[in-house]
Amino acid sequence: MFYFVTNKIKANEILIFAASSLSLPLKEIAQFHDKSFESKVRFSFASSSTLARQIVRGAPAHLYFSANRKWVDFLLKENLVGQSCNKSLLSNELALITWRNNIFKVNDLREIINKVISSGGRLAVGDSSHVPLGIYSKQALINLRLWTKLKRKTAPLPNARSVLAFIERNEAIAGIVYKSDTHLNEKIKIIYNFPATSHKKITYFAVPTHSARTKEVLEFCNTLNSIKAKNIFKQHGFLID
Amino acid sequence: MLKVSIKHEFASLSIDIQFEAEQNCITALFGKSGSGKTSILNMISGLVKPDYGYIEINNTIILDTNNNIFTSPQKRNIGYIFQDSRLFPHLNVLSNLKYGMSAVNLNHPIIQIDKVINTLELENLLNRKPSNLSGGEKQRVAIGRALLTCPRILLMDEPLASIDAQMRAEIFPFIEGLQNEFKITILYVSHSIEEVIRLADKMLLISGGQKQAEGRVEDIMSRTDLYPFTGRFDAGSVISATVTGFDKHFELLSLSFEGGVLLVNGPKLDDGRKVRTHIRARDVSLSLNMPPKNSILNIFKGKIIEINSNSTPQVDIKIDIGIPLIARITRKSCDDMNLKIGTRVFTMVKAVAINRRNIGA
Amino acid sequence: MLSLNNLEIEAIELSIKVALNSVLFTLPLGLIAAWILARKRFYGYALFNGIVHLPLVLPPVVVGFFLLTLLGRNGPIGNILKNVFDITLVFSWQGAAIASAVMSFPLMVRAIKISIESIDLKLEDAARTLGASPIKIFYSISLPLIFPGIISGVLLSFARSLGEFGATITFVSNIPGETNTLPLSIYSFIQTPGGEADALRLVTFSIIIAMIALVSSEYLTSKAKKNFEG
Numbered sequence: 001m002f003y004f005v006t007n008k009i010k011a012n013e014i015l016i017f018a019a020s021s022l023s024l025p026l027k028e029i030a031q032f033h034d035k036s037f038e039s040k041v042r043f044s045f046a047s048s049s050t051l052a053r054q055i056v057r058g059a060p061a062h063l064y065f066s067a068n069r070k071w072v073d074f075l076l077k078e079n080l081v082g083q084s085c086n087k088s089l090l091s092n093e094l095a096l097i098t099w100r101n102n103i104f105k106v107n108d109l110r111e112i113i114n115k116v117i118s119s120g121g122r123l124a125v126g127d128s129s130h131v132p133l134g135i136y137s138k139q140a141l142i143n144l145r146l147w148t149k150l151k152r153k154t155a156p157l158p159n160a161r162s163v164l165a166f167i168e169r170n171e172a173i174a175g176i177v178y179k180s181d182t183h184l185n186e187k188i189k190i191i192y193n194f195p196a197t198s199h200k201k202i203t204y205f206a207v208p209t210h211s212a213r214t215k216e217v218l219e220f221c222n223t224l225n226s227i228k229a230k231n232i233f234k235q236h237g238f239l240i241d
Numbered sequence: 242m243l244k245v246s247i248k249h250e251f252a253s254l255s256i257d258i259q260f261e262a263e264q265n266c267i268t269a270l271f272g273k274s275g276s277g278k279t280s281i282l283n284m285i286s287g288l289v290k291p292d293y294g295y296i297e298i299n300n301t302i303i304l305d306t307n308n309n310i311f312t313s314p315q316k317r318n319i320g321y322i323f324q325d326s327r328l329f330p331h332l333n334v335l336s337n338l339k340y341g342m343s344a345v346n347l348n349h350p351i352i353q354i355d356k357v358i359n360t361l362e363l364e365n366l367l368n369r370k371p372s373n374l375s376g377g378e379k380q381r382v383a384i385g386r387a388l389l390t391c392p393r394i395l396l397m398d399e400p401l402a403s404i405d406a407q408m409r410a411e412i413f414p415f416i417e418g419l420q421n422e423f424k425i426t427i428l429y430v431s432h433s434i435e436e437v438i439r440l441a442d443k444m445l446l447i448s449g450g451q452k453q454a455e456g457r458v459e460d461i462m463s464r465t466d467l468y469p470f471t472g473r474f475d476a477g478s479v480i481s482a483t484v485t486g487f488d489k490h491f492e493l494l495s496l497s498f499e500g501g502v503l504l505v506n507g508p509k510l511d512d513g514r515k516v517r518t519h520i521r522a523r524d525v526s527l528s529l530n531m532p533p534k535n536s537i538l539n540i541f542k543g544k545i546i547e548i549n550s551n552s553t554p555q556v557d558i559k560i561d562i563g564i565p566l567i568a569r570i571t572r573k574s575c576d577d578m579n580l581k582i583g584t585r586v587f588t589m590v591k592a593v594a595i596n597r598r599n600i601g602a
Numbered sequence: 603m604l605s606l607n608n609l610e611i612e613a614i615e616l617s618i619k620v621a622l623n624s625v626l627f628t629l630p631l632g633l634i635a636a637w638i639l640a641r642k643r644f645y646g647y648a649l650f651n652g653i654v655h656l657p658l659v660l661p662p663v664v665v666g667f668f669l670l671t672l673l674g675r676n677g678p679i680g681n682i683l684k685n686v687f688d689i690t691l692v693f694s695w696q697g698a699a700i701a702s703a704v705m706s707f708p709l710m711v712r713a714i715k716i717s718i719e720s721i722d723l724k725l726e727d728a729a730r731t732l733g734a735s736p737i738k739i740f741y742s743i744s745l746p747l748i749f750p751g752i753i754s755g756v757l758l759s760f761a762r763s764l765g766e767f768g769a770t771i772t773f774v775s776n777i778p779g780e781t782n783t784l785p786l787s788i789y790s791f792i793q794t795p796g797g798e799a800d801a802l803r804l805v806t807f808s809i810i811i812a813m814i815a816l817v818s819s820e821y822l823t824s825k826a827k828k829n830f831e832g
Contacts, residue, residue, distance in 0.1 A: 047793065049792070049793035049794070049795075050793070052795075053792070070794075070795055071795060074795040122693055124775070127776050127790060129790045129793075129794065130790050130793030130794045130797075131793070154777075155692075155693055155775035155777060156775055156776040156777065157771070157775045157776070158771050158772075158776070158789075162771075162772055162775070165667060165670060165772075166670070166692075166775075169670060169671065169674050169676055169677070170675070170676050171670065171674040171675055171676065171692050
């Protein structure tokens, strides 16, 4: 992957490694950023862990944008990145979703979970051993005292796309994804919004790497902090203040 | 009795042939490479289906294209010995031999495995795998394997072609022995006139996919008009004779035939034994007068009945010495001696090739 | 440092179980497909050939999604499996075996097909003249001769199944005790900072298992080939 990237990064381009959940809003933001500035933005969307490991191995990214606290801290400790540059807090929430034709009493979490268990089905979640979505989902379920019941009934998946795939086909009777992932998806519906207090805040950090192009990175950070960008994030289901 | 009538268009050859082969005889299909002999065998065995055909074995119809009758090869009970033996490489000799035994046709006499192993001298080879056998040994196993299916007829496609001369000499007795031991009808394909003379009772001359002549081996060989097919170099007479004596001191066999007695160097054979001899035309000289004392043992008086001149410097002359004998001399000598049909001459036979074959039916 | 905890032993046992079952699926079907491709020509041959080789060229994740759509409880075939036979493949090790089977199918077919193509047809002709029916020819001549190819196909299939990741994780997820095969476990470790040592342990065991499979297949193949000599 690296040699494709190094061959194609031009002089005034910056490469941003970002979590997959940010792909839709970031692409829109980049579009209007490129119009106003000379510097162009390129992205590599993947799981936070994959991207972080690539940076450790010397990938030529200029910015790392993820909600995975563990990896951000790791990169900071290794002195590979600086402090985050997005001034306002960009965060996300968790939503419990199901296939659009399933009948559930909306917002009564306990009853929903009981129905999941009694139906013999499984709860599609991110893999809590390493997927941020999974880690946050597990925190929420623990805090709501449902984890012990559900521990053996989950289907741990590698990313939100897989969780959505299972829910869209009604293979798993319910699943937990980021609220931003439910945006514009008509095959699924939200049946419960996890309170923000049930898990550690899902906050996104845009941390610049110690590379050149500080001018261009700064330009993009400014764009990120603009009102237009904030609106785009809001439209896609993120929380921003 | 085998009755065959087939027509088939291959890419490079048209086959159109009808013939019959008698029971318990060895019938040879003789012709040059590419004349269609192997294809004919393939069609008799059922491996190839001819465009038009009728084949009957012992009153059972196995092919009749007019009436949509086609018996599959595995049901025809026809043994086939291939030029390349085709032994199964993953089975040892004994397993190869036994391979077709469950398909025994009960209408035919059961051929015993012990007898086959004995006759073909396979006792010491039974545990070996085909990759450890010589060419000759492979063919013997192939013959045994085919025999043990108790076939109605045995097809042999130039079985000795890929075997060196010395080994060929060793195997001849085995094939001859098949006739004696198992009383089986054999169709033998070959492009070697030697093999045909040695083994066959009847022969068919095949050329261009068609039958050019058919008849007893002795008769076909004495026809000078067939030399283009039988091959000029080996052309000559084939004579059946009977052993009447053996001179121990000089190691000479006396062979009696319709024209007299042939004296031939050879191993002792029992009196009364019938053999077939091959006298090549190039080994026969002519003289108008009785030659004075000379080294040639076999001299016969006769009358010229045919003179065959062609575009070569040599002439083939057929002399009746009781039976036809063919001599090949130069055209010059023929002119000098003023030879004509009816001229009385003395024929001097320099060499006689014999075999130990028993002439059957 | 090569001692394993329970979870890791579970992953190894599961991987072997899934790989063995996957081979069980691919062997008979692969043999049939290889025979058809080697011996028959028919209208639609190219299409059939393409479908057989599809898992070789498609990204494993795509195959995983395809299996999900087809064999999930609400998929056209999965529906029948669930309602008629009460079989659910999603979230089960049998599903993992099917994912591995699909991904390794082309390898099994290719290995056997090459073997079939190298059979001297003249041997089959000879067998026919010895009275053998097509079935007898198959089990007494063809099968022994293609045996080395079958061994090769089984090894390739087994090794591919041991390493199968993308289709598996997409189709059956990573359920501890059911579907957390070695590749999925290794992936989980790698995705965690500081998990390299654990990942390395499992990688070592994967290599050991694969080497055992490789060595025994070489041994079996040469033994089968020796059958043609001596």
